[in-house]
Amino acid sequence: MTRTPLIQMRDIEKHFGAVIALAGVSVDIFPGECHCLLGDNGAGKSTFIKTMSGVHKPTSGEILFEGKPMQFDDPRDAIEAGIATVYQDLAMIPLMSVSRNFFMGNEPIRKFGPLKLFDHEYANRITMQEMGAMGISLRGPDQAVGTLSGGERQTVAIARAVHFGAKVLILDEPTSALGVRQTANVLATIDKVRKQGIAIVFITHNVRHAMAVGDRFTVLNRGQTLGTALRGHITAEQLQDLMAGGQELATLEGSLGGTV
Template identity: 50%
Template sequence: MIEMTGVGKSYGPIRALRDIDLRVNAGEVTCVLGDNGAGKSTLIKIMSGLHPHSSGVLEVDGRETVFTSPRQALDLGIATVYQDLAVVPLMEVWRNFFLGSELTGGRYPLAGLRIRDMRRIADEELRKMGITVADIDQPIGTLSGGQRQCVAIARAVYFGARVLILDEPTAALGVRQSGVVLRYVAAARDQGIGVVFITHNPHHAYLVGDHFVVLKLGAMVLDARRGTVTLERLTAEMAGGAELAELAEQLRRPA
């Protein structure tokens, strides 16, 4: 669905990404891991249309593309769920589900909101993803962090996402809430959606991932399918690999 070949991004003299080769397939979870400053955010911005790439080739459905806006990416079915979720805590769940894409009836400028339809559709779509809220009219701020993440995922799926980019969805969550989010990531994958899971947690990535990419200082240091990499190696690459071994040697205590 998305294929990058030699993609790079420069901000003046600073090279944030270089020579990235990445494929996102339907019905798979592609995990992109890396420490702070590894280039994960820049990769998200390129795929979501926020920033155009500086070098290389980006193809969507086999066609070479240079995004000029996030709307262009959305029109091609590429949706991004950021860490802040873009929700309004004091608004109802259904209002947040349709935020920015409200259903209206009648002629402009006297068109009114189709509140009954939006409440029904939001409830139905959340239930399809296995999300049951006590009251569709309750403020979304009263939901747990995991539930809010799942509402954002269900919203993206309903509005036609074929590729779903998740920016650190479990970063601020506990074990139980992270489990809730990971189950819905797997549910989106099983619906045939290509998921790009950005994280710094190799344990969460290994639970749902089919393909693993590790970035370091803007370059790929690991590109492996699930059957060819272990959790231990993934964790070691995330922790620094050879650099960590060298540091351990330096800090070794005398017997």
């Protein structure tokens, strides 16, 4: 039985004047899978995810979402369709509570006559419930986000996206600034989300982190894809070699008369 991808990107090009950021990228994103997008700095990863999430319009090529041509005028359209992006800066306010950050932009309201007030009771209950489901034990929903670890803040952002109906969750380098334990927590969260049938696009330059949770691996190099491999069909060493340039690295090794 053939599964239908949630997102199909076909020969996507993105030009910024004379600069070609993406030069014909094709990739499929499937539900319930973690698709790792790897590449060094300048490979085109950021442009790729911004094109997928409605920030940029492709110069040429086609994007299908749930089998239909995707026409998003801005990121809000993508979010409403179910494509959520968690960027490195997380877009959180450190001095505000976890529950306030969790519901920022989607505040639950209680009405008292003509008054409309933030529904603290509902927000607190849902926040504790959703964070508990992700394996994070908060002191309380009123705990300031700034007191959480980097991994816990990532989990708040991921849990928030899942709660508000994400079908595709794009994670932009979520482990780049974390220690070993916090990284393990975030990778465990990714695994939990994937098992809920949500598609994960995991952008990283860390091959070990990708191999820990990835089902598919696509390498970008200078705005082009070097292909997609399934788990079990490629090794960490092969992925690292592709990211480093592959053939260029082999040439360098030969000129030095040994292994770099």
